[in-house]
Amino acid sequence: MAITLKDVAEKAGVSRSAVSRTFTEGASVSDKTRSKVERAAAELGYSPNALASSLTTGRTKLIGLVSNNFHNPLFLEVFDLFTRGLQDRGLRPLLVNLSEETDPVSSIRMLRQYSVDGVLVASSTLPPSFAEAFKDAGVPVVHSFGRYTSSPHVHVVGIDNVACGRMAAEGLIARGYRKVAFLGGPEKATSTQDRAMGFLSALSEHPEIDVSVSYASAYSFDAGRVEMTKQLMSNHAEAYFCGDDVIAIGALSAANDAGLSVPDDVGLIGLNDMEMASWQNIELTTIRQPISEIIGASIDLVVGTIEEPHRHPETRLFPCRLIERHTLRPLKASA
Amino acid sequence: MAITLKDVAEKAGVSRSAVSRTFTEGASVSDKTRSKVERAAAELGYSPNALASSLTTGRTKLIGLVSNNFHNPLFLEVFDLFTRGLQDRGLRPLLVNLSEETDPVSSIRMLRQYSVDGVLVASSTLPPSFAEAFKDAGVPVVHSFGRYTSSPHVHVVGIDNVACGRMAAEGLIARGYRKVAFLGGPEKATSTQDRAMGFLSALSEHPEIDVSVSYASAYSFDAGRVEMTKQLMSNHAEAYFCGDDVIAIGALSAANDAGLSVPDDVGLIGLNDMEMASWQNIELTTIRQPISEIIGASIDLVVGTIEEPHRHPETRLFPCRLIERHTLRPLKASA
DNA sequence: GATCATTTTGCAACCGGTTGCAATTTTTTT
DNA sequence: AAAAAAATTGCAACCGGTTGCAAAATGATC
Numbered sequence: 001m002a003i004t005l006k007d008v009a010e011k012a013g014v015s016r017s018a019v020s021r022t023f024t025e026g027a028s029v030s031d032k033t034r035s036k037v038e039r040a041a042a043e044l045g046y047s048p049n050a051l052a053s054s055l056t057t058g059r060t061k062l063i064g065l066v067s068n069n070f071h072n073p074l075f076l077e078v079f080d081l082f083t084r085g086l087q088d089r090g091l092r093p094l095l096v097n098l099s100e101e102t103d104p105v106s107s108i109r110m111l112r113q114y115s116v117d118g119v120l121v122a123s124s125t126l127p128p129s130f131a132e133a134f135k136d137a138g139v140p141v142v143h144s145f146g147r148y149t150s151s152p153h154v155h156v157v158g159i160d161n162v163a164c165g166r167m168a169a170e171g172l173i174a175r176g177y178r179k180v181a182f183l184g185g186p187e188k189a190t191s192t193q194d195r196a197m198g199f200l201s202a203l204s205e206h207p208e209i210d211v212s213v214s215y216a217s218a219y220s221f222d223a224g225r226v227e228m229t230k231q232l233m234s235n236h237a238e239a240y241f242c243g244d245d246v247i248a249i250g251a252l253s254a255a256n257d258a259g260l261s262v263p264d265d266v267g268l269i270g271l272n273d274m275e276m277a278s279w280q281n282i283e284l285t286t287i288r289q290p291i292s293e294i295i296g297a298s299i300d301l302v303v304g305t306i307e308e309p310h311r312h313p314e315t316r317l318f319p320c321r322l323i324e325r326h327t328l329r330p331l332k333a334s335a
Numbered sequence: 336m337a338i339t340l341k342d343v344a345e346k347a348g349v350s351r352s353a354v355s356r357t358f359t360e361g362a363s364v365s366d367k368t369r370s371k372v373e374r375a376a377a378e379l380g381y382s383p384n385a386l387a388s389s390l391t392t393g394r395t396k397l398i399g400l401v402s403n404n405f406h407n408p409l410f411l412e413v414f415d416l417f418t419r420g421l422q423d424r425g426l427r428p429l430l431v432n433l434s435e436e437t438d439p440v441s442s443i444r445m446l447r448q449y450s451v452d453g454v455l456v457a458s459s460t461l462p463p464s465f466a467e468a469f470k471d472a473g474v475p476v477v478h479s480f481g482r483y484t485s486s487p488h489v490h491v492v493g494i495d496n497v498a499c500g501r502m503a504a505e506g507l508i509a510r511g512y513r514k515v516a517f518l519g520g521p522e523k524a525t526s527t528q529d530r531a532m533g534f535l536s537a538l539s540e541h542p543e544i545d546v547s548v549s550y551a552s553a554y555s556f557d558a559g560r561v562e563m564t565k566q567l568m569s570n571h572a573e574a575y576f577c578g579d580d581v582i583a584i585g586a587l588s589a590a591n592d593a594g595l596s597v598p599d600d601v602g603l604i605g606l607n608d609m610e611m612a613s614w615q616n617i618e619l620t621t622i623r624q625p626i627s628e629i630i631g632a633s634i635d636l637v638v639g640t641i642e643e644p645h646r647h648p649e650t651r652l653f654p655c656r657l658i659e660r661h662t663l664r665p666l667k668a669s670a
Numbered sequence: 671g672a673t674c675a676t677t678t679t680g681c682a683a684c685c686g687g688t689t690g691c692a693a694t695t696t697t698t699t700t
Numbered sequence: 701a702a703a704a705a706a707a708t709t710g711c712a713a714c715c716g717g718t719t720g721c722a723a724a725a726t727g728a729t730c
Contacts, residue, residue, distance in 0.1 A: 002447075002686095004685090004686055004687080005686060005687060006686080006687095014709085014710090015709065015710045015711080016686090016687080016688095016710085017688080017689080017709070017710060017711080018708090018709065018710080019687095020686095020687065020688060020689085021688090021689095021708095021709090024688080024689095027688095027689095028707065028708060028709085029708075029709090030695095030696090030707080030708060030709085033708080033709080047444050047447060047448055048448065048686085048687075049448065049450060049685095049686055049687065050448040050449050050450075051386040051389055051390065051395065051449060051450055051686085051687090052390055052685075052686035052687040052688090052715090053686080053687050053688070053715095054386055054687090054715090055386065055387055055390070055685095055686080055687070055688085055714090055715040055716060055717085056686095056687065056688040056689075056714070056715045057687090057688070057715090058715085060386065062429075062449075065430070070411060070412075070414065070415035070418075071411070071415070071610075072411075073408050073411060073611075075411060076405060076406070076408060076410060076411040076414075077405075079405065079411075079414065079430075079432075080405035080406070080432060080434075083405075083430050083431075083432035084432050084434060087431075087432060092429055092445070092449065093429070093430045094397075094427055094428070094429055094430075095400070095414075095418050095428045095429075095430045096418075096422075097414075097415060097418035097419050097422060099415075099419060109382050110427070112337075112382060113382055113383065113384065113385040114385050114386060114397075114427065115384060115385075115386055221610075221611075221614050225615065249614075249616070250614075252616065253614060253615045253616035254615075256616060257615060275406075275556075276408075276556075279556050279584075279585075279588060280560065280588045280589075280592060281584070281587065281588035281591060281616075281617075337716095339715090339716055339717080340716060340717060341716080341717095349679085349680090350679065350680045350681080351680085351716090351717080351718095352679070352680060352681080352718080352719080353678090353679065353680080354717095355716095355717065355718060355719085356678095356679090356718090356719095359718080362718095362719095363677065363678060363679085364678075364679090365677080365678055365679085365725095365726095368678080368679080383716085383717075384715095384716055384717065386716085386717090387685090387715075387716035387717040387718090388685095388716080388717050388718070389685090389717090390684090390685040390686060390687085390715095390716080390717070390718085391684070391685045391716095391717065391718040391719075392685090392717090392718070393685085
């Protein structure tokens with residue numbers, strides 16, 4: 001059926017080793033045999049079987065890309081960057097959709113069966129223990145968009161969610177809001193917890209400012225809209241820090257439907273700066289998460305760990321910055 | 336390092352074949368040895384190496400998932416459904432991001448190196464020749480969201496874009512629009528061409544209606560917005576059939592910014608019915624593409640072709656239907 | 671209990687490659 | 701031109717499994 005090494009060896013009149021060596025970087029082959037082999041390979045249309053070679057080399061160049069965020073538009077950008085970044089280094093993403101699942105065991109088993117060289121866990125909602133289970137199973141792993149811990153057990157790349165929460169709080173204060181609220185994602189998501197913590201801690205230094213906290217049931221438009229609608233029915237805040245852009249957009253829709261003007265009647269700030277946030281029918285003020293850097297660093301780190309398995313766990317956090325658009329009122333002239 | 340068949344065989348005191356057989360569906364093993372093996376395997380934490388076995392069985396359960404649509408939010412839903420659908424059948428998606436590339440040769444080589452059992456090409460913009468190249472290389476392939484041809488060379492699953500164009504035209508006519516336009520995606524995308532053809536052909540039966548055609552440079556918000564802005568500067572139409580929801584949303588934004596009210600001053604109808612189309616700040620009237628069915632059928636077809644390689648190429652087209660929301664004025668009481 | 675049919679088992683070869691080692695060839699040195 | 705050093709080559713074993721085949725064990729039949 002398919003052309004194998006042996007076919008090429010016979011056609012070129014050399015040993016199988018010679019063929020293998022011409023396709024192996026840095027192996028010892030003379031120019032003469034190399035060209036004989038290359039000609040034969042080209043004529044037969046041979047290309048080496050990556051899986052067979054993985055058996056002896058121990059490397060498949062497969063990277064498990066595990067995620068449970070298939071409903072947040074940000075993740076389309078995330079997948080685009082991950083797949084491109086991996087391909088550029090000759091690595092192949094084996095995609096795992098966790099959907100409801102939060103138990104790592106079946107994913108681990110599957111990814112080990114396919115001998116992935118490493119795993120990228122792309123999720124802001126999974127607990128640290130998820131990625132740790134991969135590490136315990138001996139698989140190099142990086143948790144992207146994961147949670148910072150002071151003594152990490154696995155590599156984590158992401159943002160400082162606590163600092164983002166604080167940045168949001170300070171942004172609202174600086175714009176003169178006196179009654180503010182956090183409208184988070186799912187309460188059990190680690191990113192939500194950290195963002196809430198930062199937000200509240202910054203506000204604890206401003207006792208004159210009124211704070212409240214609520215949670216949307218998911219990182220989704222509907223959840224944001226539902227929760228905001230609920231807020232608007234009672235004594236609502238002047239400005240909301242939403243745990244995610246898509247929640248903020250849902251909240252924006254609820255405010256508009258309630259006849260409120262944004263940012264005059266109610267201010268909104270999101271987090272992520274996904275593509276859609278800059279759409280001119282949205283113009284969401286938000287905190288930008290540098291996903292391209294996060295993904296680049298994640299890939300570097302997983303590759304580094306494949307080469308050097310006992311590397312010490314590292315946390316790489318990238319700074320975020322506030323992107324001024326039209327859903328918060330402008331900064332007061334003098335702070 | 337990792338536990339192999341041999342380790343389990345030694346621990347259980349049986350031959351390697353016996354171990355292999357207990358992990359092979361339908362192989363002949365006595366209950367006694369099976370339980371011995373299972374106990375040993377459990378104690379050692381053994382799980383079989385899928386790649387090694389693929390060497391002899393010829394099946395990897397890897398499916399190449401090739402796409403060039405990493406900027407259209409619809410495709411996040413598409414990837415979600417594909418990955419879930421494949422996982423549910425024990426298959427593993429190996430993701431290939433084509434980005435700019437439209438030449439299949441490097442993808443084909445790579446996917447053959449990994450011995451994928453089949454390939455799913457998920458793209459409405461790639462030409463039929465792309466998927467055909469896989470078929471010619473002997474790889475079972477299905478082109479999802481692809482173009483219908485009367486004598487197809489490969490399996491195609493999707494919608495009848497010509498019929499959709501016609502449906503859009505009829506929808507606009509039925510709502511009393513007298514001056515209509517097609518605002519397509521990139522002119523060279525096969526889906527755009529077909530939608531335009533259907534739209535124009537339906538309108539050719541209504542010479543009293545004024546028609547024009549223009550193209551956005553991409554299936555994206557910005558491209559839709561830019562093209563619509565251009566339209567609005569001259570003598571614009573009363574209603575636009577946009578080649579895609581995300582283009583329609585861009586066009587909607589342009590119309591709003593120009594101070595026009597939708598649907599009173601200008602009507603818009605999209606195509607796809609992606610999640611966002613139903614958001615309450617958008618409420619886009621659109622033609623629904625049944626992506627879940629398309630994806631299910633695509634997977635069925637690729638699996639079927641793996642089992643029966645010389646199966647005749649099939650085209651499966653699913654019906655679309657118009658989803659009434661708020662960007663076209665209501666139907667006239669009597670047609 | 672002997673005979674025959676059926677099931678279970680292990681041997682050994684194979685899937686498509688890689689690699690250590692010793693033999694061979696080529697190049698360099700003297 | 702011979703000797704020494706370096707580069708190239710093929711052999712054979714191995715990576716972690718699967719599978720056809722014949723031998724061994726079990727079960728059925730008389």
